Amino acid sequence: MNISDPNLQNLANLNWLQIFLFGIYPYIALVVAIIGTWARFDLSQYSWKTGSSQMLRKKNMRAASNLFHIGIIGILLGHFVGLLTPHWVYEPFITAPQKQLLAMVAGGIAGVVCWIGMIMLIIRRFTDDRISHTSSMSDKLVLIILFVQLNLGLLTIVASTSHMDGGTMMQLASWAQNITVFRPLQALSSIEGTSVVYQLHIALGITLILIFPFTRLIHIISAPVWYLGRRYQIVRQK
Ligand code: HEM
Ligand code: HEM
Numbered sequence: 001m002n003i004s005d006p007n008l009q010n011l012a013n014l015n016w017l018q019i020f021l022f023g024i025y026p027y028i029a030l031v032v033a034i035i036g037t038w039a040r041f042d043l044s045q046y047s048w049k050t051g052s053s054q055m056l057r058k059k060n061m062r063a064a065s066n067l068f069h070i071g072i073i074g075i076l077l078g079h080f081v082g083l084l085t086p087h088w089v090y091e092p093f094i095t096a097p098q099k100q101l102l103a104m105v106a107g108g109i110a111g112v113v114c115w116i117g118m119i120m121l122i123i124r125r126f127t128d129d130r131i132s133h134t135s136s137m138s139d140k141l142v143l144i145i146l147f148v149q150l151n152l153g154l155l156t157i158v159a160s161t162s163h164m165d166g167g168t169m170m171q172l173a174s175w176a177q178n179i180t181v182f183r184p185l186q187a188l189s190s191i192e193g194t195s196v197v198y199q200l201h202i203a204l205g206i207t208l209i210l211i212f213p214f215t216r217l218i219h220i221i222s223a224p225v226w227y228l229g230r231r232y233q234i235v236r237q238k
Contacts, residue, residue, distance in 0.1 A: 008185055010192045021203045022175065022191045023184040029210035036213030037221070064120035071114025072146075075153070078107050082169075083176040096166025103169065104157050111154050118147050142215045145208060152201040159197050168194055175202075 011019075082103050090099065122143055125131055160168065171190045178187035191199065212218065 008189050010189050011185065013192050014188060018191065018199070019188060021206070022179075022199070023188045025203070026179050026206050026209075027184075029206045033209050033212050037218065040213050040218065061120065061124055064117050064124065066117070067113050068117030068121055071110045071112075071117060072150075074110035075107060075114060075150075078103065078110065082107075083173050084180060085173075086177065087170065087173070096170055097164055098166075100160060100164065100166040100169045104160055108154070108157050111150060111157070114150055115154070118143070118150060122147060138215045142211075142217060145204065145211075149201065149204050149208065152197060152204060155197050156201055159195050168198070172198060172202075 082099070087096075094102070125135055125140060125143060171194055174190040175187045178184070178190060191202075208217070212220075
């Protein structure tokens with residue numbers, strides 16, 4: 001790696017925290033997530049669940065869960081395609097500014113749907129005495145972290161309205177792609193100059209990957225898609 005490479009000169013503008021968060025932390029999170037998932041699978045398979053609260057529900061909370069899940073799955077699929085597709089693949093069909101607008105509108109709609117569902121889930125989990133008492137600390141924490149993350153994500157849309165040329169989006173996609181192909185220095189040089197709201201959102205996103213195996217988020221990798229459409233498992237007939 002040639003550090004005198006002019007493309008990497010702007011690394012000098014980053015502070016140590018940024019170098020850690022955006023160049024090293026993603027790999028720590030990935031390693032912990034992989035080893036943690038393997039350990040949980042091997043050592044404690046019976047804890048591998050999302051923990052249904054159906055027995056404790058007073059009203060039908062299916063709508064809340066559905067709105068939340070439809071929104072968040074839409075957002076994450078959008079992130080996956082939007083951040084990891086190389087520019088040359090979509091260049092013939094859509095320009096960078098158009099792609100940014102698409103991400104803002106589609107991500108914004110999915111974000112609002114998710115937000116409504118999350119508010120309902122949070123109110124239930126924190127205000128319904130029976131559910132609050134049977135919830136683990138981690139169930140509550142995950143919900144709060146996801147909610148903060150969602151709000152930061154929605155704030156990035158506000159930040160993006162002041163630069164509609166697609167430039168920041170290209171920088172952030174370049175960060176994600178360079179991290180994925182293990183080029184942390186190039187990744188770091190892409191994050192330089194982006195506003196703090198994007199950086200906070202990415203740092204918290206990486207934290208979600210880090211804690212993923214130790215929380216109910218583990219259900220994401222085992223839950224078959226048909227689960228969403230199926231009827232609730234009847235635990236107790238009223
Ligand atoms: C294949 C996709 C998914 C399926 C099939 C699925 C399924 C489920 C089910 C069945 C529940 C339990 C609902 C209940 O309380 O009765 C649940 C809860 C939950 N899921 Fe998912 N899920 C999926 C993806 C995701 C994703 C991508 C996230 C977030 C990144 C997520 C986060 C959560 C959270 C936080 C809860 C707890 C909500 C609460 O506090 O009540 N899920 N999921
Ligand atoms: C490792 C995890 C994550 C990373 C690296 C990440 C990164 C990003 C980036 C770079 C943007 C700006 C996109 C642009 O301007 O082109 C963005 C937008 C957004 N993010 Fe995330 N994010 C992550 C997880 C999440 C999660 C879990 C949620 C939901 C709780 C979320 C919700 C949003 C929303 C609503 C937007 C704005 C709409 C959009 O551009 O799609 N993000 N995210």
